[in-house]
Amino acid sequence: MIYDNLTIIIPTLNEEGSIGTLISELKRRYGGVSIIVTDDNSTDSTRDIVLGMKSRYGGVTFLDRRKKRNHGLTASVVDAASMVHTEYIVVMDGDLQHPPYVVKYLYAALRTHDIAVGIRRKVKNWGAYRMLLSKGITAITIFIFMLRRKRIVSDPMSGFFGVRAAIFKRVIRDNPDGFVPGGYKVLLDLLRMVGPGVTIAEIGYNTFHARRYGRSKLRLHHMVDVLRSAMR
Numbered sequence: 001m002i003y004d005n006l007t008i009i010i011p012t013l014n015e016e017g018s019i020g021t022l023i024s025e026l027k028r029r030y031g032g033v034s035i036i037v038t039d040d041n042s043t044d045s046t047r048d049i050v051l052g053m054k055s056r057y058g059g060v061t062f063l064d065r066r067k068k069r070n071h072g073l074t075a076s077v078v079d080a081a082s083m084v085h086t087e088y089i090v091v092m093d094g095d096l097q098h099p100p101y102v103v104k105y106l107y108a109a110l111r112t113h114d115i116a117v118g119i120r121r122k123v124k125n126w127g128a129y130r131m132l133l134s135k136g137i138t139a140i141t142i143f144i145f146m147l148r149r150k151r152i153v154s155d156p157m158s159g160f161f162g163v164r165a166a167i168f169k170r171v172i173r174d175n176p177d178g179f180v181p182g183g184y185k186v187l188l189d190l191l192r193m194v195g196p197g198v199t200i201a202e203i204g205y206n207t208f209h210a211r212r213y214g215r216s217k218l219r220l221h222h223m224v225d226v227l228r229s230a231m232r
Contacts, residue, residue: 004032074183106162109201118160
């Protein structure tokens, strides 16, 4: 199968240990796919590695956001989405926690749905504190969305999802202040702003892999951003 109508957006911040492996794997699995690495001022060799991948494979774009006013994962993804020329978008992390094989299932679901969300069925090597924090914030978010009669999924904290590019761009255009500045969960913002007629598929996968390289960027203030998004 040729994936020339799919763009994979990968937000990065100091992912030199994993980004080359991820791009190579995606290019091996998905012929013709476009990849945008949207980088939020990495201080390691992420940029050089991605530019090397661009020369090797083609169809790879490095979006340098060093001089942007707003930083954060959400801002990185939104900026990249505005550059997409394909029909479908998949957003995934650059740290190898999201298994590349799941992309094909998200892509297949987008043929019949507007949004496809990767749902984590099992998480490996999380400490008790992070697990409790994640489960707690997920439960609170689902409750808030239900009260507000907003569209919601069983794993709204997922950073692994697909969306029709036209829908994503329309939401960005119609809600210029709708995404939380410096935010961490772009999917949550997107779900809050899409209309009731949008169709959503949930794609379960068994293991959310432990980070192989570098350190997690998750901090307590990111959880505050999640609540801000849910209440916005």
